[in-house]
Amino acid sequence: MTDNRPTIVLGVTGCIAAYKAAELARTLMRADMRVKVVMTEAAQHFVGAATFRALTGEPVATTLWDDQASARVFHVSLAEEADVMVIAPATANTLAKLASGRADDLLSTTALATEAPLVIAPAMNVHMWRDEATRTNVETLRSRRAIVVEPESGELACGEVGEGRLADVETIATAVIAEARRTRxxxxxxxxxxxxxxxxxxxxxxxxxxxxxxxxxxxxxxxxxxxxxxxxxxxxxxxxxxxxxxxxxxxxxxxxxxxxxxxxxxxxxxxxxxxxxxxxxxxxxxxxxxxxxxxxxxxxxxxxxxxxxxxxxxxxxxxxxxxxxxxxxxxxxxxxxxxxxxxxxxxxxxxxxxxxxxxxxxxxxxxxxxxxxxxxxxxxxxxxxxxxxxxxxxxxxxxxxxxxxx
Ligand SMILES: Cc1cc2nc3c(=O)[nH]c(=O)nc-3n(C[C@H](O)[C@H](O)[C@H](O)COP(=O)(O)O)c2cc1C
The missing domain is CATH 3.40.50.10300 (CoaB-like)
Incomplete structure (x- = not known):
């Protein structure tokens, strides 16, 4: 049977908000999207791959070096399969890597290799978010047509109050679905x-x-x-x-x-x-x-x-x-x-x-x-x-x- 659902590659990075990516995966699946998750190594300290595997019914990709994953080069096949790639939550570190074109793990390599629209939802401490390096990275990514779903203001996991909290899952899902549906x-x-x-x-x-x-x-x-x-x-x-x-x-x-x-x-x-x-x-x-x-x-x-x-x-x-x-x-x-x-x-x-x-x-x-x-x-x-x-x-x-x- 051919699966005609749009494929969303969901990248999850090392933030406390990583658990919210599980809710995002569910929301996207309810909107009839196929979700394939890629996790950074840091992300796995926050949530287990098993959670996403169980939710999405798809294998979860965590490394460039997985011989089991596919006969094809994994990051290239994921990059090609993606109708939309979304990174949520995105760490300051991952933003910096994407802005400079670094590709030293599966997530950043896939993001660099894909021609699909890229939606990025950053989450971090308010000072990290306001830091000039992060501002520059976000602007660079925007100038390359990435869709940045801005973090919200509020109480942060670190105890501080300010901008940096991951945008509402519904808001991120709406941005992703709009990109996927644009295609009909x-x-x-x-x-x-x-x-x-x-x-x-x-x-x-x-x-x-x-x-x-x-x-x-x-x-x-x-x-x-x-x-x-x-x-x-x-x-x-x-x-x-x-x-x-x-x-x-x-x-x-x-x-x-x-x-x-x-x-x-x-x-x-x-x-x-x-x-x-x-x-x-x-x-x-x-x-x-x-x-x-x-x-x-x-x-x-x-x-x-x-x-x-x-x-x-x-x-x-x-x-x-x-x-x-x-x-x-x-x-x-x-x-x-x-x-x-x-x-x-x-x-x-x-x-x-x-x-x-x-x-x-x-x-x-x-x-x-x-x-x-x-x-x-x-x-x-x-x-x-x-x-x-x-x-x-x-x-x-x-x-x-x-x-x-x-
Ligand atoms: C408890 C804890 C919480 C963290 N939360 C964040 C966060 O919300 N945003 C962020 O940018 N980095 C956060 N970090 C730092 C990242 O995990 C770290 O920069 C890591 O290298 C990111 O790797 P990745 O971008 O490959 O996932 C946190 C680290 C720890 C230990």
């Missing part, structure tokens, strides 16, 4: 994504290809499915496995991609065309392998059909998202593409920047809309997928509603 904003929307490059045969064994890896498109399709969309992914040749919950159609050439896209178009409210589709193909591909001795002085090329332009002619009420990969400033050609093909937005990137774009796990893109240009900072492709849907979801849902009520 594409419920029922039909999404068609193209991804990867294409291969245009020269002969039986050779082809003209490109460096499109499919990573961005696969992440976009997976994220859309996670948010409740009905997703079809038309993918060029890539090693990537079919994303969970996505109807994946594998193709090789631009012509096959066009056929698959047109076949799925009727049902699509949104098309995200991230594939690097060949613009040219050999005019005549030889069915046999061309022998080296026979030589090949030149390859005559012809244009492939422009799939997105074709879709644009019959767009109806759909939302159309194009991609533009250029060497150098991609904005002018993205603007031209936006107008010419009748798109809603173009995701543009400069593929000449080392370490970004094609085949890399990271990217830095610019969104070119009709009325504005928006520069996003560099990020992992999964996070990028999230940020893109954060921006597209409203328009996508409107397209879905208008099309269903016609």
């Amino acid at each position: 904003d594409l419920e029922g929307v039909g999404v068609l994504v193209t991804a990867g490059g294409t291969q245009e045969p020269i002969d039986a064994v050779r082809f003209i290809g490109n460096r499109g890896s499919g990573k961005t498109g696969f992440a976009i399709a997976e994220e859309a499915a996670r948010r409740g969309a009905r997703v079809t992914l038309v993918a060029g040749p890539t090693e990537l496995p079919d994303p969970f919950g996505v109807a994946t159609v594998r193709v090789t050439t631009a012509a096959e991609m066009r056929d698959a896209v047109l076949g799925a178009y009727a049902d699509a409210d949104v098309v995200v065309a991230s594939a690097a589709v060949a613009d040219f193909r050999p005019k005549a591909a030889s069915e046999a392998k061309i022998k080296k001795a026979d030589g090949l002085a030149s390859i005559e090329l012809e244009r492939t059909s422009d799939i997105l332009a074709e879709l644009g002619e019959d767009r109806g009420l759909r939302m159309l998202v194009g991609f533009a990969a250029e060497t150098g400033d991609p904005v002018p050609s993205a603007q031209e593409k936006l107008e010419r093909k009748g798109l809603d937005v173009v995701v543009a990137n400069d593929v000449s920047v080392p370490g970004l774009g094609f085949a890399s796990d990271r990217n830095r893109v610019t969104l070119v809309w009709h009325d504005r240009v928006e520069n996003l900072h560099e990020m992992g492709k999964k996070q990028l997928a999230r940020e893109l849907w954060d921006r597209f979801a409203k328009r996508a849902r409107a397209a879905h509603e208008e099309r269903t009520h016609r």
Whole structure:
């Protein structure tokens, strides 16, 4: 049976308030979340792993060095599984580690490795909370988009009175659930994504290809499915496995991609065309392998059909998202593409920047809309997928509603 509940990785650190994490785990489970607990060594001085194991029905992770835990590298699998990671309570020590990117135990390593939203609920003595080092760490984490659930004022375990008491469990749970639920904003929307490059045969064994890896498109399709969309992914040749919950159609050439896209178009409210589709193909591909001795002085090329332009002619009420990969400033050609093909937005990137774009796990893109240009900072492709849907979801849902009520 497939478990469709969002997975919350709950990190527990060494505070007296650690026992409240048990109540948080229960609250999240009541809201139909799957909870997986990671504890620091210090946390285990305050509460036992057995408590969380019994409450959550899941193994509790406490160390990087557990051979039993999984055949996969544990912190990476937890980081990938997380739809939201929450650290509650978070010690001053753990805040400092996260702010400086230290990864010397399972909790901090998982927090660093995950691309899921991170919710942090600190708890500590009032002087520790007010200390400039802690203030700086909290601001650093906020600037990296961590959601900090501020501690409350009141009587502290150390006997003092002031800020530092762990926020109410309900408040923390609300922040976590909001992050997890944010992900259902594409419920029922039909999404068609193209991804990867294409291969245009020269002969039986050779082809003209490109460096499109499919990573961005696969992440976009997976994220859309996670948010409740009905997703079809038309993918060029890539090693990537079919994303969970996505109807994946594998193709090789631009012509096959066009056929698959047109076949799925009727049902699509949104098309995200991230594939690097060949613009040219050999005019005549030889069915046999061309022998080296026979030589090949030149390859005559012809244009492939422009799939997105074709879709644009019959767009109806759909939302159309194009991609533009250029060497150098991609904005002018993205603007031209936006107008010419009748798109809603173009995701543009400069593929000449080392370490970004094609085949890399990271990217830095610019969104070119009709009325504005928006520069996003560099990020992992999964996070990028999230940020893109954060921006597209409203328009996508409107397209879905208008099309269903016609
Ligand atoms: C009884 C006791 C209570 C503690 N309470 C807190 C606390 O509320 N907040 C905090 O930041 N540190 C607290 N500490 C200190 C942390 O446990 C200590 O900094 C530890 O190294 C944290 O490790 P961790 O961040 O890996 O869990 C407490 C220590 C003890 C012995």
